[in-house]
Amino acid sequence: MIEELDVPKAHDSIEGVAEPSASDYLAGHSEIASFLAQAYREGRMHHALLFEGEQGIGKATLAFHLAGHMLANSDHVSAPETISAPDFSKPLWRQIAGGMHPAVLHINRPFDQKTGKFKTGIPVEEIRRVTHFLTRTASDGAWRIVIVDPADDMNRNAANALLKTLEEPPARAMFILISHSSGRLLPTIRSRCQSIQFKPLGDGPLTDALTHIGLSIGLGVGEITPSLLQRSEGSVRKALLLVAHGGLEISDTVDKILQGQTFDLPKAQALSGVLNGREAEVQYELFRDYLMGLIADEARRYADSGQTREADQWSRYWSELTREITNAETYNLDRKQAVMILLEKTHRAFRSGKPTLT
Incomplete structure (x- = not known):
């Protein structure tokens, strides 16, 4: 992690945690890193990688x-067989971390100066920066x-603009x-793109990562519990x-509400009030993701047992709630009311074993 360098923040930054561009630590994925290092060394790197x-x-x-590895070793034949951790004492890595390296362009959600918030997606104007970036002549034939992080955030116009560049990529x-x-x-x-599939971290690498990062945010080893590892997925x-x-x-409260014989209105109202606060964006996202994960798990459970009709019902229910x-x-509807509706409908679905579809 870099203390003295001003590293640009992103919409998904976590206070006290190094940005990906400024992180010298990577837990897991050693096979993927080895594959990429070998592909680069052998000159068979695809021009577009999709990290999924x-x-x-x-x-x-x-x-x-990987970007730093390629720029530090422009002659791929003599490149190391492994991708080493960044050395932020070197100008190359410091420039990459600070978003100042002329050969690296990081596209993500832009900050809106008018609203004081990050935009909800990546607009086409950001992708147009790619075109300008690639038209410049790289120094010494460098890469x-x-x-694009994440590419899922591109709107339709942005995606179409990027597609044109992917279809006819310039050299290097x-x-x-x-x-x-x-x-x-x-x-x-x-x-x-060449798809590279990343798997969730196992308990070992996840524990190692949390132990490493915990030093900078005050997360004690004793807080890395089996329950935390399980729910971190x-x-x-x-x-x-x-x-x-x-x-x-939040997840404990959701469990208690959904498992109750009757819908616990006071508990649901208390939770919806917490999630409705002005500073509760992250808490709301955690609630939303956890609730939808429970529904997805239910669909998966039925599918695994061969009960395709029930699996389809829960899958459709998941899609309906997602909409x-x-x-x-999108329309800034009353969040407190929306949370209450989600909880009540899902409680009814779990108690009856059959979600109600509209």
Whole structure:
């Protein structure tokens, strides 16, 4: 982690935690890192890589490590067989971390000066920066590397603009697209990339990562409990948010509401009030993701047991709630009321074993 360098923040930054561009630590994914190092060394690196997997498991961190590896070893034949951890005492890595390296362009959600918030997606104007970036002549024939993080956030116009560049990439240009939900990407973009599948971290690497990061945010070893590891689902980011923003308490409350014989209105009202606060964006996201994860697990449970009809019902229910949540967030509907409706409907679905579809 870099203390003295001003590293640009992103929409998903966590206070006290190094940005992917400024992180010298990567837990897990050694096989992927070895594959990429070998592909580069042998001169068979695809011009567009799609890093797919859950959010917060190290995809963006490895993307920046790979970018630095390529720029530090422009002659691929003599490149090391492994991708080493960044050395932030060197100008190359410091420039990458600070977003100042002329050969690396990091595209993510831009900050809106008018609203004082990050935009909810990546607009086409950001992708137009890619075109300008690639038209510049690289010094000494160096690589020009574009990291889109996450590519899922591109709107339709932005995605179409990027597609045109992917179809006719200039020489020595590398694209690394980060995706937490690749189903949201245009199929034509996927088809022009080499997919690299990242798996959630196992308990060992996840514990190592939390122990390492915990030193900078005050997370004690004793707080890395089996319950935290289970609910983190292999994501370092999710674990940190659970600890820092009361995620474990939120999920415990949701469990109690859904498992009750009757709908606990006072408990649901108390939870919806907490999630409705002005500073409760992260808590709301934790609630939303946990609730939807429970529904997805139910669909998966029925599918695994061969009960396809029930699995389809729960899958459709998941899709229906996803649309309702998206509409509520898009049109700024009353969040407290929206949370109450979600809890009441889902409680009824779990108690009856059959979700009500509209």
